[in-house]
Each structure stands twice: as C-alpha cells, then as structure tokens.
Amino acid sequence: MAEKLATREAYGAALVELADKYDFVVLDADLAEATKTIKFKKACPERFFDCGIAEGNMMSVAAGIATTGKTVFASSFAMFAAGRAFEQVRNSIGYPHLNVKIGATHAGITVGEDGATHQCNEDIALMRTIPGMTIVNPSDAIEAKAAVEAALTTNGPFYLRFGRFAVPIINDTPDYKFELGKGVCVADGKDVTIVATGLMVSMALEARDLLAKKKIRARVINMHTIKPIDKEILAQAAAETGAIVTAEEHNIIGGLGAAVTEAICESCPVPVIRVGMNDTYGHSGTVPALLEAYGLTPEKIAEAAKKAISMKK
Numbered sequence: 649m650a651e652k653l654a655t656r657e658a659y660g661a662a663l664v665e666l667a668d669k670y671d672f673v674v675l676d677a678d679l680a681e682a683t684k685t686i687k688f689k690k691a692c693p694e695r696f697f698d699c700g701i702a703e704g705n706m707m708s709v710a711a712g713i714a715t716t717g718k719t720v721f722a723s724s725f726a727m728f729a730a731g732r733a734f735e736q737v738r739n740s741i742g743y744p745h746l747n748v749k750i751g752a753t754h755a756g757i758t759v760g761e762d763g764a765t766h767q768c769n770e771d772i773a774l775m776r777t778i779p780g781m782t783i784v785n786p787s788d789a790i791e792a793k794a795a796v797e798a799a800l801t802t803n804g805p806f807y808l809r810f811g812r813f814a815v816p817i818i819n820d821t822p823d824y825k826f827e828l829g830k831g832v833c834v835a836d837g838k839d840v841t842i843v844a845t846g847l848m849v850s851m852a853l854e855a856r857d858l859l860a861k862k863k864i865r866a867r868v869i870n871m872h873t874i875k876p877i878d879k880e881i882l883a884q885a886a887a888e889t890g891a892i893v894t895a896e897e898h899n900i901i902g903g904l905g906a907a908v909t910e911a912i913c914e915s916c917p918v919p920v921i922r923v924g925m926n927d928t929y930g931h932s933g934t935v936p937a938l939l940e941a942y943g944l945t946p947e948k949i950a951e952a953a954k955k956a957i958s959m960k961k
Contacts, residue, residue, distance in 0.1 A: 781806070
C-alpha cells in the first residue's frame with residue numbers, strides 16, 4: 649500500500665526545508681497548527697507573523713511586506729484565503745503583481761466533519777479570475793514540496809492549494825520532474841483521457857485500472873498547474889484519444905473542468921465529461937462517506953470515461 653501524507657503537512661515541511669535557501673517570511677491567520685506553518689514558526693520565529701483571525705488584513709500586510717522586496721507566504725484555510733479575503737487578494741496582491749504566495753489549506757470536500765462552511769469548493773474558480781495569478785493544486789506530498797519551491801523561484805502571486813486529508817504518494821519515481829505550467833502524463837492510453845488534479849489524480853489511476861479490466865485504455869494526465877493550463881498536452885490528448893474526462897475536488901463550474909473545456913473548445917473540440925462537485929454545497933461527514941456521496945470516486949470516473957467514449961463521433 650502506498651504511503652499517505654496530507655499535502656498541508658508537506659507544505660509546512662517545505663517551508664522549513666527551504667528557509668535557509670531562500671529569503672521569505674510567513675504569515676498566518678491564527679491557524680498555524682492546522683495549516684502546519686507552526687513548523688516554520690518553531691524553526692524561524694523571527695520570520696513568522698501571526699495576523700490573528702483577520703484574513704483580509706493579513707493579505708494587506710503580506711502585500712505591504714512584498715513591496716519591500718521580500719517574498720511572503722500568507723496562509724489560512726482555503727475558504728478564508730480565497731473567499732473572505734478575495735478583495736484584498738485581487739486589489740492588493742493581484743493588481744500590483746506582488747510576490748505573495750497564498751498557502752491555502754483545507755481545500756475541497758475532504759475537510760470532512762467541519763462541514764459546508766469550511767469545505768471550499770469554489771476557490772479555484774475565484775482565483776482563476778484574477779489576472780496573473782498562478783494556481784497549483786498538488787497531487788501528493790512530493791508535488792506539494794516542489795510547488796512551494798517553484799513559487800519561490802517564480803515572480804508574481806501564487807495560489808497553492810493544499811488538503812487536510814492524507815493522500816497516496818504517487819510521484820516517488822526516479823524520473824519525476826515538476827515543471828510549472830506543464831501537465832504530466834502519468835499513464836498512457838488511446839481510448840480516453842482522464843485529466844485530474846489534486847487528490848483526484850490517484851483516483852484517476854485507480855479508475856484506469858478499472859477500465860483496463862474492460863479492455864479500455866485510458867490516458868491519465870496530472871494537471872497540477874491549473875493556471876496557466878497546459879493547452880499543448882490537452883490538444884494532443886484530445887486529438888489522440890478523442891474523449892476527455894476531468895476529475896477535481898472542486899465545483900465543476902469554474903474549476904479544472906471549466907479550464908480544460910475552454911482550452912479544448914479553442915483547439916480540438918471533443919466530448920468532455922466533468923467529475924467533481926456538481927454545483928452544490930457539501931455537508932458534515934467522514935471523508936470516505938463524503939467522497940462517495942458526491943461521486944468523487946474511481947468508479948464514477950470510470951463511468952464518466954465510458955460515457956465520454958460513447959459520445960465520440
């Protein structure tokens with residue numbers, strides 16, 4: 649069984665590991681224990697600032713510090729970082745294109761028992777509307793650490809999306825390489841393409857195994873960078889497989905499915921079936937029960953793949 653680790657854990661660890669290599673500071677909104685920035689606070693207390701339960705103010709403080717030439721990580725739950733602080737992110741960070749990296753944890757339905765108010769399934773859609781905002785949604789802990797360093801070495805605002813739920817390590821291969829803005833073909837096939845992001849990448853690989861039992865060969869693409877999205881790999885997949893399924897732990901409106909559909913329609917129109925939160929709120933429950941209830945499972949991805957194939961011309 650593959651080792652499992654939450655991407656929020658990897659985020660906290662990466663901040664500590666990169667502290668001596670790069671000049672940056674970390675802000676949090678009274679959630680350091682949960683976002684795991686507490687690790688950085690303990691390692692580098694003079695570079696950590698708790699802004700209290702005032703996320704909008706934290707983003708303004710981050711913007712102010714960034715104007716002095718420093719890189720800033722501003723962390724909170726996705727619901728608060730993208731939702732409550734949207735105006736400050738847009739006007740104070742996005743508009744002047746500052747070096748603020750938003751570490752948004754507890755994203756998606758897998759916040760679990762915290763319920764609908766904390767299960768942010770709209771954050772990618774919100775951040776996609778901000779010009780110049782780079783959005784990365786890592787599939788595992790290895791990718792999460794790579795994303796943090798990529799943010800540090802790339803100018804401009806970032807939205808880094810991390811989860812609370814432990815997910816399988818899938819990128820522990822010798823040839824793994826993280827490239828910002830580049831989708832990764834993690835499994836090849838010619839009948840249908842599954843484009844997944846975040847924890848849904850491991851589920852897409854399970855769905856591929858289910859489809860293989862039916863003699864269906866599915867290609868799986870890990871789309872860790874949602875903005876800018878890799879249009880080249882999508883166009884190639886559309887041309888070669890003729891059908892696409894997207895899989896995301898996010899509302900199908902405005903998220904990965906929307907981004908992929910927009911790109912495909914411009915270059916190589918083919919059937920696209922979106923698997924994700926179907927324009928609804930979540931509710932409190934255990935993570936496995938919620939994933940099942942909202943159809944975020946390998947079985948549902950496999951069903952969508954069969955449907956997409958049936959729609960080919």
